[in-house]
Amino acid sequence: MIVHEWASGDGDTEAEGRRFGAAWAPQLRAARDAYLDLFARSGVPEDVARSVARQSGAATLEHAPEVAAEFRGVAAGSGLAVADILLLTARTEILARMTPSMECSTIVHVPSSGDAPRTLQTWDWHETLSNETVVRRWRSASGTRVAAFCEFGQPAKIGVNDRGLGVHFNILHHRSDGSQPGVPVHVLSRMILDDAVSIDEAVSIARSVPLAASSVLTVVGRDGAAAIEVAPAGVAVLPVARGETFAHTNHFLDPALAAGEYSPYETTSIPRYDCLVDNADLAGIAASRERALAFGSVPGPGISVRPRADQPAHVRWETKLTVALDVADPSLEFAAAAPRDAASAPWRRFAAV
Structure with a gap:
């Protein structure tokens, strides 16, 4: 496994998210595709996965608006939709619906x-x-x-x-x-x-x-x-x-x-x-x-x-x-x-x- 390093600057959260998204767009896109494949193999239809992600996004906006702003920035910088970033953020919540996973x-x-x-x-x-x-x-x-x-x-x-x-x-x-x-x-x-x-x-x-x-x-x-x-x-x-x-x-x-x-x-x-x-x-x-x-x-x-x-x-x-x-x-x-x-x-x- 490769562990990359990244340091944010002193800009606002959304701007730093945009910078991160632009720098790591290929990795974000690859992660989105890999998780969609995992969800399908785990018995979670894409429409269910996206519904859980939307609900998670709404809860994040309500309780952690700064994090939600970062998601908007990452999406804008990478060219992905905010919904795709939410799929990655909510992967635990999505997998919990069908196939629990083991870690740590x-x-x-x-x-x-x-x-x-x-x-x-x-x-x-x-x-x-x-x-x-x-x-x-x-x-x-x-x-x-x-x-x-x-x-x-x-x-x-x-x-x-x-x-x-x-x-x-x-x-x-x-x-x-x-x-x-x-x-x-x-x-x-x-x-x-x-x-x-x-x-x-x-x-x-x-x-x-x-x-x-x-x-x-x-x-x-x-x-x-x-x-x-x-x-x-x-x-x-x-x-x-x-x-x-x-x-x-x-x-x-x-x-x-x-x-x-x-x-x-x-x-x-x-x-x-x-x-x-x-x-x-x-x-x-x-x-x-x-x-x-x-x-x-x-x-x-x-x-x-x-x-x-x-x-x-x-x-x-x-x-x-x-x-x-x-x-x-x-x-x-x-x-x-x-x-x-x-x-x-x-x-x-x-x-x-």
């Missing part, structure tokens, strides 16, 4: 010493999709500087801001998914990165918007962390205190939300979670690359997901990225590889400032 293992250690949390996440996604992605740097309307990893057409996913707050991101599946229109979960991540100073503020933002699909946003601050599990049915907060280590994969940990768990396919969420919990001491390793390599050296499959040749292309997943957050010196540190392969991949640092 996250672990966070909050040292008792007072040091900033140490984190690690894998991003697992479809083998055939998103083989060009981007880390972006921008300044929000409130003046916050942000760095985040995302697919083309998404406003944010995994990121960190210069106020000392970071977000890890794992997909979840709940029986309430698709039961109402709502703000895309990738827009929710952007809202938190743009505006939140504290974990409490991140929780307030998550509780303030309607959602159409489920995810867990593990929010990390300088003094602690919390997993915010979100679904159309509700929001649950799992705090992580000093001296604790917390892991999350792709099943709900809050008992009330877990009662509505929905997973119609064979998932590796439990084995990956067990791997993290059984090797929790590795999360305390201070250097992020060494932390990644340690998890990559765990015997067995661990958290490095490999594509299965016996599965159809639209349900064939692999680990595409290993990433850590530094909230003390706000940066993403990452390799475009699974932990098991990180030793042979460049380990890169991308700062918010």
Whole structure:
């Protein structure tokens, strides 16, 4: 996978979106076509996908107008329709209607010493999709500087801001998914990165918007962390205190939300979670690359997901990225590889400032 880099200037949000769209028009167009193909293979007709995207766009305009302005700019700059950008932004909400997807293992250690949390996440996604992605740097309307990893057409996913707050991101599946229109979960991540100073503020933002699909946003601050599990049915907060280590994969940990768990396919969420919990001491390793390599050296499959040749292309997943957050010196540190392969991949640092 190729991870491109992009830094926005100090223009207004729509103008910077236009500049981004013009620079990455081929990637945006390719992403639109690839996702339309995935939707069709997953049993989602294009008219249904576009209807969900329109609803997501309306919710974004109401609750995150600055992000909606960026979408207009990206569309204008790339020559695509705003509706196409919304298809990419709302891909989780669209897929939640028919075929849930599997992605990501996250672990966070909050040292008792007072040091900033140490984190690690894998991003697992479809083998055939998103083989060009981007880390972006921008300044929000409130003046916050942000760095985040995302697919083309998404406003944010995994990121960190210069106020000392970071977000890890794992997909979840709940029986309430698709039961109402709502703000895309990738827009929710952007809202938190743009505006939140504290974990409490991140929780307030998550509780303030309607959602159409489920995810867990593990929010990390300088003094602690919390997993915010979100679904159309509700929001649950799992705090992580000093001296604790917390892991999350792709099943709900809050008992009330877990009662509505929905997973119609064979998932590796439990084995990956067990791997993290059984090797929790590795999360305390201070250097992020060494932390990644340690998890990559765990015997067995661990958290490095490999594509299965016996599965159809639209349900064939692999680990595409290993990433850590530094909230003390706000940066993403990452390799475009699974932990098991990180030793042979460049380990890169991308700062918010």
